[in-house]
Amino acid sequence: MKICLQDTAYRGATGLMTGTGEPSAAVNMVRKHADSKTVTGSLSGSYGSWDKRRVVADVSAPLTTAGNVRTRVITGYQDGNSWLDRYGKRKKFFTGALDADLTAMTTLSVGYDYQQAHTSSPTWGGVPTWYADGGRTHFDRSFSPAPDWSYSEHKANKVFASLAQRFDNGWLLNATGTHAENRFDSKLMYASGFPDRATGGGVSAFGGWNKGKRKLDSLDMYASGPVTVFERQHTLMLGGSYSKQNNHYINAQSSFSADEVGDYFRWNGRIAEKPWSPWVDYSNDTIRKRSLYGAARITLADPLHAIVGARYTHWRASGTTANSDKSRITPYAGLIYDINDSWSGYASYTSIFQPQSVRNIDKRYIDPATGNSYETGLKGDWLNGRLTASVALFYTRQDNVAVRTSEYIPGTDEMAWRAANDTVSKGVEFELNGKLTDDWLMTVGGSRFMAQAGDHTAINPWMPRTTLKLFTRYRLPILPALTLGGGVNWQNSTWQDVAGPQGAARIHQGSYALVDLFGRYQVTQRLAVQANVNNLFDKENFDYLGAYAVYGAPRSVSVAVNYDF
Template identity: 50%
Template sequence: MAFHHRNPSPWMAGFTSGDRNRFSFSLMALCISSAVYAAPAGAEDTIVVNAVEENAAQAATSYTVPATRAGTKLNLTQRDIPQSVSVVTEERIKDQNMRDVKDILDNVTGVSATQYDSERFDYFSRGFYINNYTYDDIPSTQYGAWNFGETDGDAAIYQRVDIVRGSTGLMTGTGNPGAAINFVRKKADSKTFAGDLSASYGSWDTQRYVADLSGPLNDAGTLRGRVVTGYQDGDSWLDRYHKTKKFLYATVQADLSDNTVLDLGYDYQSRDTDGATWGGLPTWYSNGNRVDYDRSDSLAPDWTYFNTLSRKVFAALTTQFANGWQTRLNATHGEANFDSKLFYPSGFPDQNTGILAAGGYGFAGWYHGLRTQTAVDAYASGPFTLLGRQHELVAGVDYSRQRNRYLYSSSMVSAADIGNIINFDGNLAEPDWPAWGLSAEDTIRQKAAYTAARFSLADPLSLILGMRYTQYSTNGTSANMDKNNLTPYGGLVYDINENYSAFLSYTSIFQPQTYRDRQGNYLKPVTGRDYEAGIKSDWYNGRLTTTLSIFRIEQDNLGQIDGDNYVNNSSEQAYVAAKGVVSRGVDFEINGAVTDNLSLTFGATRYVAKDASGSRTNPQLPQTDLKLFTRYNVPVMPALTVGGGVNWQNRTYKDAAGPSGATQRVYQGSYPLANLFARYEVNKNLSVQANVKNLFDREYTSSVGSGVVYGEPRNFSVSVGYSF
């Protein structure tokens, strides 16, 4: 991997961050223009520094990466990125037995989840919803109203996941200030045949099989292939719940010349779920008493299901030039659909009979959804000289078009027909479904041009300046809007010594939203600013990194859930726009190899988010969380690796309308979730691993409010792996 750095060692002090936009972006454009003319291709003063690759043993067991393009598309070490960045590598995914995207995000510093039922999860950072997901740097915007299985995507196809906390409008277009998640897919880069086979069995009769095979497809090794495929099947702690997953990921890499590489790939993922729940269990009886449930209780009838299918094709053409410059053309097309029959009871059950009290009813819904997305991104990056110093520049354009279409058929079910919901056994007649209706049909387009430059102002001082111009449009039943926005970005960093750097950064926020108020009016786009400052360090040639940052995020028009109110009495949640929202807090993370035998990830986040009236925003999210995971290779038994960790969060709450109609505050107390793992290498090819999650079987709700959703109880898995 090659990247450009001001110091002779790419692992040493290079660190970047932001000045709070004190520099003029017009001046930046002038400097960039001058630099382009000052540094023609092949200029003699161009210096290219290549990263020293880790040895194979370190790379195979690393929790860190030498460099990433997350945040700015400049290929930088973490110390050179002017924001808080977390990396989840393939080795940590393996150690912690992360099977899907949900498992990954649940264990990322500063990221928290809201769970609505068995299938729907939304993720947040610093108090704000995360909807910026990129795949190999191509932006894809997700919306929480519909579930296409994004959080259930299998983790086996990813080499790593990069998470940038804070606003990332420079690279993702519309800059939600929570975070941006970049999934880096596995590549067909092996010139020798290699493989990884695994089989596992665990709680609730869950079985999983994965094969990862790669190698050359011709004698010269200039054409290479890789296939990752798997099957998973199992029940759940929920009654009548069963899920089957199948996935196939195939990619080919071809050396078209000594400096040009073409990647082509296909990603297929299918998930079929029987007994899917919709919403939570009623919190109160009709008399106001709290209902005491078993964690296995489910209100899903026997006929409910939730099935998703996604298919993606992608291609990337990368050319490296002798002067250190690189061009990359990246394109993808994806189609995803879901088909679901769901049911939830609305109201409060009688404590004696379990039947929904007067005004209660059941709502049955049959939903189809189709989402297609086509996206193209092209950029060039490399070094240039200006005023006798070497700098770096990236410039590019991208385009994306996303089409969404949702159909529904719904039916009401009387409380008498439902019967006792406290002892519900799934025996409920499937309703006669009426004709299909159109729920929503939209087309979302983004066109953008962006540039960023990293200026070496002095040996210990560097500056990143960037700008993105975005044309955003939404047309359809959900919204009709056209917005243009200019997103500035600034970062200033000072190298204190070879290990420590200090930074400042600034970026603006622009986030169109499709939330509606009770009357059906769309909320205005979210606007604001994001400031961050802190200290970063790296040790042991970059194998251990630390970040301590403080941040302040200012926003207007932030959509907030409007209690239990819905849009025009439909099933669509209503929102209100909060004014003057400010989130401020601190992040800390240490990640990597502390010693030759001990690796760990520890993250701590504390923030406070309030609107102009002093009311807490998104109070259902933890404002303090700690996440720790460790791995230790036992010196006296080199074949044995043990580890574990704990995730802890503080108390959360949500205001909801109780049986009397009055608003009540529902709390979830603070709780820890502990986990353990052990792996024994029988020989150089064969290993056995065991994982335990929620070791102390802590009972907790992963969603608070008028509906109760329980998190997973203690569970285990045992796997056998064979590598060659």
């Protein structure tokens, strides 16, 4: 079995692919292009629990008879409510792309993205985990701490262009540029305090009105192609990139006493909006990143391949809440050995340099995470791909790892983080995919990891350390148009130490499993209908553990119709 060196997903640290490196999976996001020389597309619509509606149109068409100039338009609208009281969200989006073959070897692509979203009564924080006497509360999952005047608006515009030049010798030269602007405007209220068990009093609140704009300009250029050395063919890539991002946010505040909030058990969001404080800058920062990178995919022998590379990155952040100038070379090396026709083994090393976009309680950006990551594993392929398996072991050591706290940055809706040093993460993961019959597919997988800082404290213990998944899909032989499937995701217990009403306390959540089902019916070759049920058994769980917890979504149902043409 051969392992593809140009897949769309990578596990382990990603310093070679992205230049910054982080011990996690990475997905190679490819823009949608206008690549059809005939009129084609799809129309889809869905409706689900809490009046959630979504419609999308995706149409491609040639603009010339020869098809050397093509266009693609993707547009849609969605709105709906939530299991949370008063919550509602609507969103509209548009993407337009134009691809032109300037010559047989040269392609120009340009495009534009637009998104606008409005959320009514968005939450900021969660519900109190404890009563004032230290006992555990149990709010209904529909309970929302948001007032009826809160909202959040987001507008995003992006223009992009790329030029690809291919050569007869197999080489490719590619240049991509992007300009993006995002605007934010939100009025939120954060409820703070632990309610009296008898009266519901003792919960005060403060409001944050936040506006901001983020601008991004980026350019990336690389060349890649085959080279022949010692009668073996290899692949070489050389490139460079530059990006500049400016974040400018302003903030106003207000406060509400416990008397104004009243009995929190009867909270319905009806509280008068109070005068706001004068606007102040709470962030005006510019972040620049320059990179040069090179990589080689080398065939050492018929069964042995190597990937080596390095990237130099210069990261600089300056402004009211950022003042950092860091440079780093991130080397990468990996070996892949084809043991036989079914098994391949691999081992890899990468240095980590990961600039971070989170800030501490003092509004300061946390310096880039640095460290090293190692991974080794096996992959198997049998019966012409009907059965595949993989297992991997990993070990990562880092400094400046961002750890989420249970606090918000004062006057903002932004969660505060802290930096942890000398952290170690190690673990194992596996996956098994099988086509049991021509009509029956199944996937089984899982992972187990440990993560702790140099002082032996757990890193982000609210994240599950052990996860298991099972997914299956079956097409009925007696009714081949109908496919049924489902899956279960299980995670172990989690916890977090926070400040409770009686001092330091630990919030705990036991292990749980969520079950999802789906059914798809192919009405015609072009028309399909699918129904989904998420959280089938309506399992109550928390998405976030803390002094103020956030419930996960209850059971939901949706039906979607898709038509291809």
